Amino acid sequence: MSNVMQETGWAKINLALHVRARRRDGYHEIETLFAFVDGGDGIVAELAEANSLTIVGEFADGLSAGADNLVLQVLTLLRARYGAERVPPLAVMLTKRLPVAAGIGGGSADAAAMARLVRTHFLPELGDAVLARIISPLGADIAACVTSATCLGVGVGEELSAVPELPLDGTPVLLVNPRQPVATGPVFAAWDGIDRGELFGDPAGRAQLLAARNDLQRPATAQCPAIADVLLELGALRPWLARMSGSGATCFALFDSAAERDAAAVSLAQSHPQWWQMAAALR
Structure with a gap:
């Protein structure tokens, strides 16, 4: 395993987004076509004595690097679920290249990237579906961001299915x-x-x-x-x-x-x- 671990939080776009109904829980029933761009925020991590997060980049100003950040929440969640012996503490640096509160994934994309990084280096047995199910309670878009591939999302966006009739890769x-x-x-x-x-x-x-x-x-x-x-x-x-x-x-x-x-x-x-x-x- 390399001492430095890297992953990308790919930018998400909604090619279409139909709102169908308001729900009693405050969310909305939607139908959306997710797609992902081959650029985004960067995550670099190294083994450390304790979890930490540093945020740099053009859009870093004003973002919390504390325990409320989704990147650290994902790391904490996976360590709690699988144990500190399997998922060690990490010093994480997040490079914010994407604007914040911008409709392109943001925190969800970064959270999914953190999960993929942990999976790659410490929990290789986890498939995308399992990983998405574990971390999706942290945000409606996170499940789609785990795979970061074109898909149809329904419910609040977390029920996903492939759209093979619409090949858009490379567009x-x-x-x-x-x-x-x-x-x-x-x-x-x-x-x-x-x-x-x-x-x-x-x-x-x-x-x-x-x-x-x-x-x-x-x-x-x-x-x-x-x-x-x-x-x-x-x-x-x-x-x-x-x-x-x-x-x-x-x-x-x-x-x-x-x-x-x-x-x-x-x-x-x-x-x-x-x-x-x-x-x-x-x-």
């Missing part, structure tokens, strides 16, 4: 955020309560994805009007799909070629240099 994607955080709770609370129908009927395809929607886009834009500006600018760059991810404020655009994506990234950097962006591909 060029551009993520854009106006550097304005958007809180998930108020956006869901502002959903108008109208069930506008299921995400997919027959096997999914590009046409059905184009016909889908993000039901949180309207309430998120009311909270953060810059989302409308980002989507307008992305749409003008002629992707085959542009939409908001999750509860915002990050938006994404899918292109047919890396050259088109890269040209769009250059154009956007010139017209809106203050916006954060990531040019990547879907995993």
Whole structure:
């Protein structure tokens, strides 16, 4: 085993997100198509005398590195379940490359990355499904983030199934955020309560994805009007799909070629240099 252990918290996007109903427990029934980007936050860990977390990177400011951080919660949970003899204490450094409160996974992606790191080095017998089941109580998106592959999520997003009819691996994607955080709770609370129908009927395809929607886009834009500006600018760059991810404020655009994506990234950097962006591909 190497002294230094590394993992990536891959950025999550919701290619579509249909809200179907409010639940009595405060959550919402949703149908969402998760996809993951081949870029994200970085985790590096080393054996230590006690668990610790250091957060660095562009978006580290204001984040707690204490026991309430999901990265440490996952490590604590796995050590408690499997014993300190199997899962030793670790000194962890989290590099925050992704904006916070941005609709692209954030803490869930980092938590899943921590779980995969522990699994790789100390608990290799655990499959994705078992690992997801253990840590999913910490957050609705965490189960999808464990595998970090395109999948359909229902329930509150934790009931997952493959979507083989929609092969998207390698699709060029551009993520854009106006550097304005958007809180998930108020956006869901502002959903108008109208069930506008299921995400997919027959096997999914590009046409059905184009016909889908993000039901949180309207309430998120009311909270953060810059989302409308980002989507307008992305749409003008002629992707085959542009939409908001999750509860915002990050938006994404899918292109047919890396050259088109890269040209769009250059154009956007010139017209809106203050916006954060990531040019990547879907995993």
